[in-house]
Amino acid sequence: MNKTTKDEVISDIAKVIGPLFEQKGFVQKKNIFQFHDTNTNNIYQYEILLSKAKGYFSLHLRLNLLNKPFMKEVNKVLKKVWLDEDFIRLEDSSDEMIKYAMKLRLSNFRLRMLTDWRDFKEENESLSDFRDRFSIWMCVFDDINEIPNWKAQLVQSVLFTEKWISDIQSNPEQWIINNTCYSALYLLKKQNRIIELDGKYYYLLARNNNDDELNFFYF
Numbered sequence: 001m002n003k004t005t006k007d008e009v010i011s012d013i014a015k016v017i018g019p020l021f022e023q024k025g026f027v028q029k030k031n032i033f034q035f036h037d038t039n040t041n042n043i044y045q046y047e048i049l050l051s052k053a054k055g056y057f058s059l060h061l062r063l064n065l066l067n068k069p070f071m072k073e074v075n076k077v078l079k080k081v082w083l084d085e086d087f088i089r090l091e092d093s094s095d096e097m098i099k100y101a102m103k104l105r106l107s108n109f110r111l112r113m114l115t116d117w118r119d120f121k122e123e124n125e126s127l128s129d130f131r132d133r134f135s136i137w138m139c140v141f142d143d144i145n146e147i148p149n150w151k152a153q154l155v156q157s158v159l160f161t162e163k164w165i166s167d168i169q170s171n172p173e174q175w176i177i178n179n180t181c182y183s184a185l186y187l188l189k190k191q192n193r194i195i196e197l198d199g200k201y202y203y204l205l206a207r208n209n210n211d212d213e214l215n216f217f218y219f
Contacts, residue, residue, distance in 0.1 A: 006050050009050055009059075010050055012144060013144075014048075016154045017046070017155070021046065031050070041067050042169075043068075044063070047062040049061070056141065056142055057141050062115050063114040063161060063164055064110055064113050065111045066110050070183070074182055075108075077186060078105060081212060117138075117157070117160060118130060134153055134156055181214075182213065185218055186217055
């Protein structure tokens with residue numbers, strides 16, 4: 001059985017990606033590499049999620065976009081939803097449970113989370129071909145050296161992260177509108193973009209999102 005610890009594996013990963021991220025202004029905080037864009041208040045995170053069970057490691061790489069000032073405004077609308085007497089809750093939910101759930105929800109300043117790196121697949125590339133060249137984003141191993149070209153794959157993950165950030169920075173507000181739900185509705189309504197607001201609302205409604213929460217952002 002491999003006696004390597006989680007911290008040692010994360011350290012091995014950090015030795016590869018750390019210098020590359022540091023060149024771009026990222027700082028490491030435990031298992032997260034983070035960059036704060038002071039122009040937009042966006043915080044970009046590259047997160048290393050690693051667990052160990054039955055002697056095997058499970059690795060999942062994740063990208064997070066946070067913006068505390070913006071999400072505070074979005075969460076003000078969400079708070080109205082939770083305080084509304086007609087908002088549907090589980091019948092056995094106690095007041096304490098509701099307050100706890102509301103606190104968790106309203107303290108979340110994440111705009112978007114990317115968990116599926118297949119989004120970076122080339123247009124004409126098959127999923128199997130993409131998986132052959134980049135699988136480290138979600139994998140299981142006993143020893144990280146079992147992953148083919150694991151260091152090169154980590155370097156590629158940094159390049160994908162840079163592309164993701166570049167796409168957002170090219171037009172932050174439009175990216176929010178295209179890639180989020182409640183945040184998009186909040187922004188469209190704030191900017192009085194009524195036709196786009198209608199389109200986004202009915203698109204989300206058709207995808208079985210929470211009607212009550214959607215309505216508070218729309219009406």
